[in-house]
Amino acid sequence: MEGIDLDSVLEEQDKIPAPADFLAGAVVADPAAARSRAVQDSEAFWAEAAADLDWYRKWDRVLDWDFPFADWFPGAECNIVHNALDRHLETWRRHKVALLWEGEDGHRQVFTYAELSREVGRLADALREMGISRGDCVTIYMSICPQQAIAMLASAKIGAFHNVVFGGFSADGLRDRINDTQCKVLVTADGGLYRGKIVPLKEAADKAVAQCPTIEKVIVYERCGHGAPMTEGRDITWEEAVAGRSGNAKTEVMSAGDPLFVLYTSGTTGKPKGIVHHHGGYMVGTYLTSKWIFDLRDTDLFWCTADPGWITGHSYIVYGPLINGATVFMAEGSPDTPDAGRWWRLIERYGINILYTAPTAIRMFMRLGEQWPSQYDLSSLRLLGSVGEPINPKAWHWYHQVIGGGKCPIVDTWWQTETGSVLITTLPAEAAKPGSAGFPFPGIDADVVDKQGNSRPSGVGGYLVVRKPWPSMLTTLYKDPDRYREVYWEIVPGMYTAGDAAVRDADGYIRVLGRMDDVLNVAGHRLGTMEIESALVSHAAVVEAAVIGIPDEIKFEVPKAFVILHSGYEPSEELNNELRSHVADQIGKIARPASLEFVDSLPKTRSGKIMRRLLKAQERGELVGDTSTLDPGSVPVDQDEPEGRSRG
Ligand code: WT7
Numbered sequence: 001m002e003g004i005d006l007d008s009v010l011e012e013q014d015k016i017p018a019p020a021d022f023l024a025g026a027v028v029a030d031p032a033a034a035r036s037r038a039v040q041d042s043e044a045f046w047a048e049a050a051a052d053l054d055w056y057r058k059w060d061r062v063l064d065w066d067f068p069f070a071d072w073f074p075g076a077e078c079n080i081v082h083n084a085l086d087r088h089l090e091t092w093r094r095h096k097v098a099l100l101w102e103g104e105d106g107h108r109q110v111f112t113y114a115e116l117s118r119e120v121g122r123l124a125d126a127l128r129e130m131g132i133s134r135g136d137c138v139t140i141y142m143s144i145c146p147q148q149a150i151a152m153l154a155s156a157k158i159g160a161f162h163n164v165v166f167g168g169f170s171a172d173g174l175r176d177r178i179n180d181t182q183c184k185v186l187v188t189a190d191g192g193l194y195r196g197k198i199v200p201l202k203e204a205a206d207k208a209v210a211q212c213p214t215i216e217k218v219i220v221y222e223r224c225g226h227g228a229p230m231t232e233g234r235d236i237t238w239e240e241a242v243a244g245r246s247g248n249a250k251t252e253v254m255s256a257g258d259p260l261f262v263l264y265t266s267g268t269t270g271k272p273k274g275i276v277h278h279h280g281g282y283m284v285g286t287y288l289t290s291k292w293i294f295d296l297r298d299t300d301l302f303w304c305t306a307d308p309g310w311i312t313g314h315s316y317i318v319y320g321p322l323i324n325g326a327t328v329f330m331a332e333g334s335p336d337t338p339d340a341g342r343w344w345r346l347i348e349r350y351g352i353n354i355l356y357t358a359p360t361a362i363r364m365f366m367r368l369g370e371q372w373p374s375q376y377d378l379s380s381l382r383l384l385g386s387v388g389e390p391i392n393p394k395a396w397h398w399y400h401q402v403i404g405g406g407k408c409p410i411v412d413t414w415w416q417t418e419t420g421s422v423l424i425t426t427l428p429a430e431a432a433k434p435g436s437a438g439f440p441f442p443g444i445d446a447d448v449v450d451k452q453g454n455s456r457p458s459g460v461g462g463y464l465v466v467r468k469p470w471p472s473m474l475t476t477l478y479k480d481p482d483r484y485r486e487v488y489w490e491i492v493p494g495m496y497t498a499g500d501a502a503v504r505d506a507d508g509y510i511r512v513l514g515r516m517d518d519v520l521n522v523a524g525h526r527l528g529t530m531e532i533e534s535a536l537v538s539h540a541a542v543v544e545a546a547v548i549g550i551p552d553e554i555k556f557e558v559p560k561a562f563v564i565l566h567s568g569y570e571p572s573e574e575l576n577n578e579l580r581s582h583v584a585d586q587i588g589k590i591a592r593p594a595s596l597e598f599v600d601s602l603p604k605t606r607s608g609k610i611m612r613r614l615l616k617a618q619e620r621g622e623l624v625g626d627t628s629t630l631d632p633g634s635v636p637v638d639q640d641e642p643e644g645r646s647r648g
Pocket of ligand 1: 387388415597
């Protein structure tokens with residue numbers, strides 16, 4: 001991208017304003033005013049948000065910035081769990097439902113704030129007795145269940161930092177993450193249900209722990225009760241661990257800059273990076289973004305479909321919503337078990353108001369057809385969210401009409417494991433543009449720039465960067481500050497570089513064009529993957545597409561497309577030609593795929609992101625290893641990592 005701008009070619013999309021009755025009660029009724037206040041003095045803006053929360057000791061300064069290391073709220077003392085739980089017990093929310101969970105088998109668990117706090121306190125007490133204290137690490141390896149959130153909160157409560165490993169990862173993935181953090185205690189489950197089968201978590205944990213010399217104790221939550229193996233002296237059931245404990249464990253007083261968790265992410269390549277987040281700044285970022293972006297109100301039932309094992313679950317199932325005193329819905333298992341109506345049935349049954357999911361799930365449901373959602377009453381929904389990948393305009397409209405009944409604002413939230421909370425989105429009272437995430441969140445100084453850091457004119461793509469620190473940012477990579485500086489702050493010198501390509505239009509909306517690594521260079525034109533894919537998906541026959549660049553002697557690269565058809569359409573040479581011409585018509589000849597392949601599935605990460613890098617390697621005939629663990633219809637969770645056994 002040295003010296004060359006990215007072309008943005010996708011058709012301009014119309015603005016979709018928020019419905020009038022939504023505006024009337026919106027949490028942020030005047031987004032423009034909030035933005036201009038934040039622009040004047042972003043530190044004052046964040047301090048004002050922080051002042052909504054409880055602190056044991058107030059900060060001396062809002063930010064100490066020793067490039068590229070930020071210390072937010074230095075001098076302050078707090079504990080995120082005090083804000084997520086303790087403080088609600090002093091209010092009417094004490095008996096409000098905090099978590100409502102349904103297992104894949106219909107099994108249900110409900111926790112009020114008082115109950116949740118008690119269970120967190122009991123586990124915290126047990127962990128303390130096992131010798132865990134401030135600065136220690138607790139690894140958590142479970143499938144989606146309230147106990148997963150309880151284990152996170154219990155660790156944070158006693159000042160330990162957690163290391164949640166997604167339950168779909170293999171024993172090897174778990175082993176490496178435990179060994180990197182040298183942790184003494186693992187909290188796991190005997191299993192979890194996925195597509196009607198028990199995922200044997202405990203067996204995988206045993207295999208991992210056999211190669212983890214630091215592990216002293218394993219706490220096992222019995223979700224399935226199928227008699228998973230237990231190792232005498234090392235393993236203890238959750239039930240036994242908390243038996244006889246009152247739940248009155250003290251919440252540890254932490255410094256704002258003390259670590260809250262480490263979460264490993266590989267990005268699209270390389271050794272997993274341990275992303276570190278902290279009590280103070282992360283608390284403020286997740287608090288304010290949950291409230292403003294999801295328009296969170298006390299009367300809402302909020303469902304983020306991610307697994308708490310990803311950052312989306314950390315920030316928008318556990319911490320952000322609970323700090324706001326919200327009622328959170330969680331569901332175990334697969335979206336298509338026992339049938340493709342499961343999610344819509346849950347929305348109808350529980351009256352879910354806010355749904356936050358990923359484009360991969362939306363496209364999967366699009367493919368399965370309207371007949372599934374149309375059987376259910378989805379009128380309780382009032383706000384929809386998308387995260388994880390760019391959402392193609394056609395999928396946006398389907399989500400808006402078929403799921404939202406045309407009456408729900410959609411927030412397309414751009415962020416990363418590293419950013420901790422959402423950085424780019426429209427606020428729900430603002431008009432959205434399908435395919436564009438929107439504006440930087442108030443207080444966030446995001447921009448689209450060239451390699452030297454100069455802002456790109458509107459319509460010209462470049463690097464998506466953040467110029468100034470923000471409260472919920474990662475502050476380093478676990479045990480690797482040099483890599484932190486290199487990976488994030490040196491690509492465009494002096495700015496946080498996310499690794500994404502983006503473009504800002506004349507109205508200021510930012511559209512994410514895809515990963516920088518995936519950008520195509522066709523005869524000197526730099527094209528992001530998102531726009532060519534969206535042009536393909538805009539054809540009635542196409543539900544999902546992936547585009548890569550393949551070498552070409554004359555043009556350097558030409559686009560090659562992989563396309564999944566809607567049911568009812570058959571691959572043919574005519575359709576192949578028609579689709580390639582369709583791209584040329586929609587966005588120009590330069591983007592016309594030189595070749596196109598019809599496929600039944602696309603390789604995806606465990607979190608549902610399309611792995612173009614794998615398609616490229618296959619195309620070049622490179623050995624890509626065993627890809628059987630990639631799940632094409634994978635669950636809408638977020639992680640750029642192909643490893644791990646398939647749960648399908
Ligand atoms: C990458 C971060 C924290 C969110 C879950 C994924 C892509 C994420 C969007 C969006 C376009 C998006 C980016 C980003 N991404 N949200 N709304 N529009 N792209 O977290 O696994 O750390 O992945 O996901 O490429 O860099 P993650």
